[in-house]
Amino acid sequence: MPTPTNTPDAPQSKTAIVAALAANLGIAAIKFAAAWFTGSSAMLSEAIHSLVDTANEWLLLLGLRASQQPATERRPFGYGRELYFWAFMVAVFIFLIGGGLSLYEGYEHLRHPAPLSSPTWNYVVLGLAFCFDGGSFLVARRMFNAQRGGQPFWQAFRASKDPSVFVVLFEDASDLLGLLIAFLGVFLSHWLNKPALDGVASLLIGVLLLVVAGLLLRETKSLLLGEPAEEAILQRIAELVDAEKAVARTAAPLSSYLSPHEILVVLTVSFEPGLPAAQVVEIIERLRTAVQQAHPDVKHLFIQPVAASKPPDYGSSVA
Template identity: 70%
Template sequence: MPTDIFPTPPVEAPPSSKLAIVAALAANLAIAVIKFVAAAFTGSSAMLAEGIHSVVDTANEWLLLLGLRKSQRPAHAGRPFGYGRELYFWSFVVAICIFAIGGGISIYEGIEHLRHPTPLGDPTWNYVVLGLAFLFDGASFLVARRTFNEQRAGRPFWTTFRESKDPSIFVVLFEDAADLLGLLVAFLGVFLSHQLHNPRLDGAASLLIGVILLVVAGLLLRENRSLLLGEPAGTDLLGQITAHARADAAVVAVAEPLSSYLSPHEILLVLRVEFVPRLAATELTQAVERLRTSIQQQFPDIRHVFIQPAFLQNA
């Protein structure tokens, strides 16, 4: 008799996640405006690429906020498990935007500037804008890093990234890191172009910014695709759930749990359990309900539990 908890309230996004996204959106919107102004005055291809990069990032933060809002809609008969994966879908769209728009246009601008180099104007605008942009992006990056470090809890960076189920945190972190690295490349492109009187170096900087965006987008696409397809819960968590179930007096054996993340803090769990033989129907119902309730109390992220009584010869 499979059993599941009745419709549960939507999972609210942690305030820190929204704060990191809003901080990045405000920073990128301001930076995009001043970058385009600087590009218009100086004719810098790298600065134009950076302006495009900031516009894409601004749109991306808005899409992440949209995904957070849509993912928190309550479940109903047409969507019994809610809309948690909306966040994963929109995060995947963000990664595509970084790849196709940010990286693609930056590379196109770089190639065009290499083919048809034009002398740059007064670089003062570029240096002022790059300095301001670095301050804005740096502040946004610090907010995103602090939020990500709260999730890390002392674990290695790449381990936390691979195991993270909350793209609203790591997408912003990677975007801000790409922003800062791109600003350094743009500065070198402008500086060396003027010092060496070679405008092609500015185009080469634009190409390098595009490559940086493609690499970041590739990492995000891979991780978000995995989340969108439904990653299982971690082996440690599943092991704890199995041990918890086996500790129940009415349980004889437990098969390996089946699970899937529906949102960063919402897991669907299917548990095949062999109960003590010759339990009356009422006793079996009580045992199933007791086990379901205790699992959800012990592990708050397990929002949907299906317990299937079964005969497990090899469990």
Template identity: 50%
Template structure:
């Protein structure tokens, strides 16, 4: 199983178990922050399902309706995930915090809250570590934020940001429950819920921005373009590369359109063979490239 999918399955299992225990603890203690965390984990569980669905659908073979394949499915579902984090996760948590401040309710017994938070922190921490390892394997030596911006596979950093917000939210929920109970101030618990909502909204905005860029269309990485250029120039019958356009159609699907000046001594049959050879060389030697269009032009 690819490391990206393993990270998603790990997060899915963790969030599903945690959501149930958080809701139980919230019903017992009446904690607003714990209820917000339960909603957060429930939304994250749905998000993992959507990411897995997007990955599965993106692997469908091209057909008459989608001749370039279904690679952008993963971009679409990643964008939907960011909207859910903002509206359901962040919005409901923010609303719950406001409601709790308007109608304060003291936490009666925080014991089960602490138990659930401890279990959740261990599970989410493991999930975060798994997602971080998967993202590190993908980015190599590229700086973190540059890797997020340049990544063509949003499923990896979506899970990473989700898990990071989970762990941070748990710490805030713990402080809200602890301080609210110790100081007998229910407003602190409500404020913690509002802060959790703000964090989720902030994460959602970052994810939506990156997913939107991929969904609307980005060119291939400079390294990929350079490799295609090198293969083109290596062909004995090509004299120069006049222009190059690339489109990222999926995490591992790139379309290349080039204008190439071939040897002027080639006859029609030889030119056709040279174009076909160049297409085959690019597809076989540059792994992400799936479609190549070559337009012969005069020098």
């Protein structure tokens, strides 16, 4: 039987999301105002970027809240993958709305370039936005670094099972890069008197958003479909079970992440022949307790006993 689902507590993830939501909401407003007064295509793209990010943070909060619902009769394994679904939707929105609209704005500005009016407002807004986004980025980076430990960045990103942190981190990083591109677009178009450069900046922001969205889509899709637990964890679980004297052999565990801190594991175990059924049940319960004490994230553990004469399948672990 699976153990009851424990509702994960994610105050750190929520802190990063709320910080990004507050920053992007305020920044989007002042960017739209600056784009209206100056006519900057790059600034309008950045305003759209911040507005999309604001909606994305709201979706992540929605997913985080939905994922913490307790298990029900219709959802015996809980709602953990709600977070993965909404994180996937965030990546889709960045791709379709953020990247698509920025590319469109850049294309239109290249077709109909117009000189900027009062570019000073753009510089003021970009400076303020950089400060707000920088603060949000530092919060998200601190949360991500706490998760990754000593792992290299890209390895930790690929191994992370908590999109509520790495999605915000990538959004904030793309915000800062987008602001730098927008600044160069505004500055060069004004300094060189070439309004088309502002449209080029908008196109580059669109490409940036498409790249970030592509990375997030790949990772969140993998989580949504069900990633297996880390090989080191599965190896330790198998060793723990093999240490039981009554166990003859253990197949490679099958596993899947149901949420960032909720793993489902299935073990096929061959016991020594001649053991009474009652004793096998007692051993299984003891093994379950030992595994879950050693690995608290293993919330659902199924141990399937097979006869010693029928060795278990030692295929590789899959989700």
